[in-house]
Amino acid sequence: MCRSIKTLRPPALPEEATEEDMRAAALQYVRKVSGFRAPAAHNREVFDRAVDEITEATMKLLDGLEIRGSAAARGTAES
Numbered sequence: 251m252c253r254s255i256k257t258l259r260p261p262a263l264p265e266e267a268t269e270e271d272m273r274a275a276a277l278q279y280v281r282k283v284s285g286f287r288a289p290a291a292h293n294r295e296v297f298d299r300a301v302d303e304i305t306e307a308t309m310k311l312l313d314g315l316e317i318r319g320s321a322a323a324r325g326t327a328e329s
Contacts, residue, residue: 254278258308260317267312269305276304 255275258267280300281287289297 259312259315269309272308272312273301273305276301276308279304 255278257263258271258275260266263271280297284293284297284300286293286297
């Protein structure tokens with residue numbers, strides 16, 4: 251659906267995704283779903299709120315994922 255949204259978790263993205271990366275993905279998603287590249291003034295608030303909420307959900311998702319075999323998982327196993 252949104253081919254321009256890249257995978258934000260390792261190993262697809264070698265470094266940790268930034269909030270800017272997550273916000274860009276959320277914006278692409280909202281643009282695709284709404285059909286608006288830039289909303290009219292009367293839709294701006296709901297458009298921006300959706301981007302904020304999807305960015306937050308993306309942060310929670312990435313924070314909660316356990317990537318087996320990743321450096322973080324290996325570091326935890328060694329403790």
